[in-house]
Amino acid sequence: MLSQLLFACCAAAAAASASAGNTQRLATPSPRFRISPLDGSVIALPTADQLAFQDREMGMLIHFEIATYLSIDGCNGVPGLVPNPTLFDPTLLNTDQWMSSIVASGAKYATLVAKHNCGFTTWPSAVTFETRDNTTSRYNYTIADSPVVGADVPGMFSTSAEKAGIGHGFYYSTVVNNFLNVQNSLVNATWGPGEIRITNDTYDQIVIAQLTELWTKYGNLTELWFDGGYSASQQARITALLQEHQPQACIFNSCDANGTACLSANSIRWIGTETGLPNEEIWSTGVTNDGGSPTSPFFAPAECDTTLQSGIRWFWGVNQPLRPISEMIEVYHQTVGRNCLLELDLAPDRSGLIPATHAARYKELGDFIRSCYGPGSAVGSVANSTTGPIVTLVFDFPTSIDRIVLMEDQTTGQVIRGYEVHAKILDASGRNGTLNVPMTLVSSGQSVGHKRIDLFNTPITVTEIVVNATKFVDAPVWRSVSVHLCDSLPS
Ligand SMILES: *[C@@H]1O[C@H](CO)[C@@H](O)[C@H](O)[C@H]1NC(C)=O
Ligand SMILES: *[C@@H]1O[C@H](CO)[C@@H](O)[C@H](O)[C@H]1NC(C)=O
Ligand SMILES: *[C@@H]1O[C@H](CO)[C@@H](O)[C@H](O)[C@H]1NC(C)=O
Ligand SMILES: *[C@@H]1O[C@H](CO)[C@@H](O)[C@H](O)[C@H]1NC(C)=O
Ligand SMILES: *[C@@H]1O[C@H](CO)[C@@H](O)[C@H](O)[C@H]1NC(C)=O
Ligand SMILES: *[C@@H]1O[C@H](CO)[C@@H](O)[C@H](O)[C@H]1NC(C)=O
Ligand SMILES: *[C@@H]1O[C@H](CO)[C@@H](O)[C@H](O)[C@H]1NC(C)=O
Ligand SMILES: *[C@@H]1O[C@H](CO)[C@@H](O)[C@H](O)[C@H]1NC(C)=O
Ligand SMILES: *[C@@H]1O[C@H](CO)[C@@H](O)[C@H](O)[C@H]1NC(C)=O
Numbered sequence: 001m002l003s004q005l006l007f008a009c010c011a012a013a014a015a016a017s018a019s020a021g022n023t024q025r026l027a028t029p030s031p032r033f034r035i036s037p038l039d040g041s042v043i044a045l046p047t048a049d050q051l052a053f054q055d056r057e058m059g060m061l062i063h064f065e066i067a068t069y070l071s072i073d074g075c076n077g078v079p080g081l082v083p084n085p086t087l088f089d090p091t092l093l094n095t096d097q098w099m100s101s102i103v104a105s106g107a108k109y110a111t112l113v114a115k116h117n118c119g120f121t122t123w124p125s126a127v128t129f130e131t132r133d134n135t136t137s138r139y140n141y142t143i144a145d146s147p148v149v150g151a152d153v154p155g156m157f158s159t160s161a162e163k164a165g166i167g168h169g170f171y172y173s174t175v176v177n178n179f180l181n182v183q184n185s186l187v188n189a190t191w192g193p194g195e196i197r198i199t200n201d202t203y204d205q206i207v208i209a210q211l212t213e214l215w216t217k218y219g220n221l222t223e224l225w226f227d228g229g230y231s232a233s234q235q236a237r238i239t240a241l242l243q244e245h246q247p248q249a250c251i252f253n254s255c256d257a258n259g260t261a262c263l264s265a266n267s268i269r270w271i272g273t274e275t276g277l278p279n280e281e282i283w284s285t286g287v288t289n290d291g292g293s294p295t296s297p298f299f300a301p302a303e304c305d306t307t308l309q310s311g312i313r314w315f316w317g318v319n320q321p322l323r324p325i326s327e328m329i330e331v332y333h334q335t336v337g338r339n340c341l342l343e344l345d346l347a348p349d350r351s352g353l354i355p356a357t358h359a360a361r362y363k364e365l366g367d368f369i370r371s372c373y374g375p376g377s378a379v380g381s382v383a384n385s386t387t388g389p390i391v392t393l394v395f396d397f398p399t400s401i402d403r404i405v406l407m408e409d410q411t412t413g414q415v416i417r418g419y420e421v422h423a424k425i426l427d428a429s430g431r432n433g434t435l436n437v438p439m440t441l442v443s444s445g446q447s448v449g450h451k452r453i454d455l456f457n458t459p460i461t462v463t464e465i466v467v468n469a470t471k472f473v474d475a476p477v478w479r480s481v482s483v484h485l486c487d488s489l490p491s
Pocket of ligand 4: 080183188189190
């Protein structure tokens with residue numbers, strides 16, 4: 001059974017069903033790892049594509065299809081709902097305009113919903129299939145069956161993304177398709193009047209045929225999303241198709257909960273919440289939908305998907321309030337600042353544009369990130385790629401800071417398992433001068449990985465900082481260490 005959470009709109013559940021036939025497992029990539037020279041433990045190894053994906057840090061998940069025209073947040077959990085394709089009528093559709101918000105937010109990739117659970121495709125799918133009534137049917141629930149016939153949203157989006165220098169990819173839900181009467185990857189054999197009757201095998205063929213369209217017509221894809229996973233009966237074919245057409249893509253929900261089945265070595269896992277506030281140590285390794293595990297043989301970085309609209313609303317909602325900037329900054333710190341890819345929802349409205357209020361909030365977030373962490377923002381840093389557990393930063397003059405940014409070089413795996421940051425904090429009274437200042441612990445944690453941002457309780461004035469990897473399974477390499485002062489937080 002697929003363990004499928006039913007979401008308000010879009011979330012991931014645990015991935016694949018385990019009832020696969022044994023031959024279908026052959027295509028599953030094995031985990032890649034090495035053995036620690038220090039304690040013999042397993043150190044999972046990343047692929048170059050995974051590290052490049054983590055470097056993007058922040059992306060967008062774009063929800064725009066027929067559900068944009070519903071009052072509810074998608075077709076999830078309403079199996080009989082097949083909205084009329086004439087509803088889809090974005091008269092001002094402009095994907096370059098979407099890119100303005102994506103770039104302004106600081107996102108470096110965007111994944112577009114090409115088919116959500118209603119079954120509507122925003123590209124003119126040319127797939128045909130046999131029905132149980134022995135007729136050949138076209139997949140006639142596409143943009144070509146809507147008022148904007150002639151348009152191709154994935155095509156326009158891909159062109160705009162390439163022009164803007166943003167990595168692009170697609171979301172295609174394989175487990176639900178109301179148009180074809182499919183829930184949990186299975187065709188419900190009770191059909192209503194006018195519903196197209198197909199077999200389970202035909203459904204799998206349609207999924208593969210539509211993924212083939214998406215993966216061959218729109219260039220090299222950065223990320224592919226499997227919301228709710230995929231079925232065991234599709235797994236081997238999807239794995240082979242990926243290897244053939246998009247081997248470099250990173251795959252969200254690639255593995256089942258124990259790694260028995262993975263679609264690709266470029267696996268990405270779900271963090272397990274859609275709040276964007278996971279509030280935990282997050283490892284680059286593991287296949288469970290949580291913070292992961294440092295001892296897992298699978299390198300599969302976590303992705304934290306969340307919304308800008310309040311109430312975890314994914315599709316554009318009429319007068320849906322936005323989350324305040326202070327909360328979005330907290331989301332950034334709990335995701336990017338805790339070694340999780342932040343994937344923020346982007347919700348074009350019914351005209352096909354990002355509303356001005358949304359655009360302003362994305363830019364506000366990007367402005368904060370650039371001013372606090374962008375080039376030239378550090379008030380102190382050490383040479384990049386410093387090998388060894390201890391990094392010391394001695395300041396030329398007393399310097400005020402309120403946070404530290406740590407990055408680990410994960411080329412041969414995530415090896416730091418615990419760290420402490422100590423500082424020589426000057427006494428505001430000046431009584432002790434700058435000599436004989438004791439070291440005070442200002443932050444500590446376990447996982448560093450791609451990036452770790454620790455905010456101090458209060459701004460401090462320091463003369464020296466010592467970062468100490470207190471636990472590691474091989475010689476740590478600090479990719480970068482920098483301290484910042486950004487106490488004028490917008491609120
Ligand atoms: C792997 O996990 C699935 C559920 O996702 C479970 O059914 C299966 O038995 C597990 N296999 C092993 C080898 O633990
Ligand atoms: C469809 O064709 C198959 C094989 O020729 C036949 O067994 C079946 O009865 C046909 N179904 C319908 C509804 O005509
Ligand atoms: C799709 O085609 C079928 C016949 O194959 C027809 O019954 C149905 O009304 C069509 N649906 C739409 C949305 O045009
Ligand atoms: C199939 O659809 C019927 C009619 O909508 C519904 O009563 C039934 O629960 C569905 N079965 C499954 C397994 O979803
Ligand atoms: C698809 O498979 C499920 C599970 O075996 C079954 O309940 C369902 O009736 C099948 N659907 C069709 C259309 O045969
Ligand atoms: C896609 O990637 C392949 C392999 O890296 C490369 O040869 C090809 O030029 C790329 N195509 C585009 C359109 O970027
Ligand atoms: C050090 O690394 C950081 C983070 O990757 C980067 O922004 C910065 O440009 C690097 N500095 C130098 C001198 O290479
Ligand atoms: C000042 O120095 C004394 C003696 O070394 C030490 O106990 C005390 O903690 C210091 N105070 C501050 C604020 O650094
Ligand atoms: C770093 O941490 C290790 C392990 O806790 C400890 O033995 C060592 O003294 C620390 N070094 C410094 C300079 O704090």
